[in-house]
Amino acid sequence: xxxxxxxxxxxxxxxxxxxxxxxxxxxxxxxxxxxxxxxxxxxxxxxxxxxxxxxxxxxxxxxxxxxxxxxxxxxxxxxxxxxxxxxxxxxxxxxxxxxxxxxxxxxxxxxxxxxxxxxxxxxxxxxxxxxxxxxxxxxxxxxxxxxxxxxxxxxxxxxxxxxxxxxxxxxxxxxxxxxxxxxxxxxxxxxxxxxxxxxxxxxxxxxxxxxxxxxxxxxxxxxxxxxxxxxxxxxxxxxxxxxxxxxxxxxxxxxxxxxxxxxxxxxxxxxxxxxxxxxxxxxxxxxxxxxxxxxxxxxxxxxxxxxxxxxxxxxxxxxxxxxxxxxxxxxxxxxxxxxxxxxxxxxxxxxxxxxxxxxxxxxxxxxxxxxxxxxxxxxxxxxxxxxxxxxxxxxxxxxxxxxxxxxxxxxxxxxxxxxxxxxxxxxxxxxxxxxxxxxxxxxxxxxxxxxxxxxxxxxxxxxxxxxxxxxxxxx
Numbered sequence: 055x056x057x058x059x060x061x062x063x064x065x066x067x068x069x070x071x072x073x074x075x076x077x078x079x080x081x082x083x084x085x086x087x088x089x090x091x092x093x094x095x096x097x098x099x100x101x102x103x104x105x106x107x108x109x110x111x112x113x114x115x116x117x118x119x120x121x122x123x124x125x126x127x128x129x130x131x132x133x134x135x136x137x138x139x140x141x142x143x144x145x146x147x148x149x150x151x152x153x154x155x156x157x158x159x160x161x162x163x164x165x166x167x168x169x170x171x172x173x174x175x176x177x178x179x180x181x182x183x184x185x186x187x188x189x190x191x192x193x194x195x196x197x198x199x200x201x202x203x204x205x206x207x208x209x210x211x212x213x214x215x216x217x218x219x220x221x222x223x224x225x226x227x228x229x230x231x232x233x234x235x236x237x238x239x240x241x242x243x244x245x246x247x248x249x250x251x252x253x254x255x256x257x258x259x260x261x262x263x264x265x266x267x268x269x270x271x272x273x274x275x276x277x278x279x280x281x282x283x284x285x286x287x288x289x290x291x292x293x294x295x296x297x298x299x300x301x302x303x304x305x306x307x308x309x310x311x312x313x314x315x316x317x318x319x320x321x322x323x324x325x326x327x328x329x330x331x332x333x334x335x336x337x338x339x340x341x342x343x344x345x346x347x348x349x350x351x352x353x354x355x356x357x358x359x360x361x362x363x364x365x366x367x368x369x370x371x372x373x374x375x376x377x378x379x380x381x382x383x384x385x386x387x388x389x390x391x392x393x394x395x396x397x398x399x400x401x402x403x404x405x406x407x408x409x410x411x412x413x414x415x416x417x418x419x420x421x422x423x424x425x426x427x428x429x430x431x432x433x434x435x436x437x438x439x440x441x442x443x444x445x446x447x448x449x450x451x452x453x454x455x456x457x458x459x460x461x462x463x464x465x466x467x468x469x470x471x472x473x474x475x476x477x478x479x480x481x482x483x484x485x486x487x488x489x490x491x492x493x494x495x496x497x498x499x500x501x502x503x504x505x506x507x508x509x510x511x512x513x514x515x516x517x518x519x520x521x522x523x524x525x526x527x528x529x
Contacts, residue, residue: 061131090132136207159227192274296452307337
């Protein structure tokens, strides 16, 4: 039984896909039908059908053309670019009987080739005598958009292959001139026929060096020097994904407000505020809702507003340390507290109310907790990444699986922002915001210094970056 029913060549403009297709068509038993799902034409410009399927029929039902491709006696396929018909993408990616060929090219080369083709109007070359001379003008913003589109699609493609357990045949632009690679592709497709030589009809259009093909080469090199092709400035992130956590939401019964709590933040004051709001209007906020319950609430509250509250990462970490780790009262994490003390050597006191536990001891214990957080969030410890100290970026990403917050408020401006949100929701008499429970036995201001700021930035770098937090003391 054949391994594949059909194939797709994932490529982009000016990557050599025409040349690859001409060589695929040179094999006995292989047929490639151009850009079959290009939204502007079917297969090739000035062609009105593929396999007796016209463009109108394809546009009405792209799977109709796909079925025709699969039914051919030879192994048939097509080229697919990132901006082709999106409706067919999921279908072919979920089909292991579809062979995936991924053609890549240096994005600078493909961009320059594209610009020259636009300037000359020549998109294919079959005779060197007909070659038109032209140079590309490099435009930094245009190239950045070109690169972003290519990278985004390649990342998406790779991820879909990974999660579906499939492999692709990757081929670079430079490989297209190697007949052995072409024959290897034929073997991989399960056809088995070989070429003695490559197809000679299509010619390389611009074989000269980039410096000879770009009119403003100096500007291009200067602009490219500012790029980070190896993503050196990326903050690695191995923190586990978080779910939507719908049962933790609080939905107002009497107003179109939905609170998405971020634990470690001012959850209790906001929930109390919501209860006061509903109590004053004859209701009670709903909690522990299922996803179906929440959908019903959304339908019943047209114009609803979902909101969440961000807290400075350092203030949040200190509050969690005081209320969950340091505390020996009900609601603290006794098991984790014991593990942190024994396994991770946190100098936690038996009783935080003991007079011997002074500010210096509190700072030392908190610093040890911050040092624990970085490997914990990176998945390097046996202790769970608890929602109380999980990064706020991950928690908000989890919300987005079910509902996107309309508004991300800030703890330090919360009273003002809640009043503003209430007014936008048509609430004329909103209650005052209750005070946040203070950190005990010491406030963050009692121990704050540059080392503490550095340690929390190491642990919560993405929160600082994505939400624009400044140093805590400056906030």
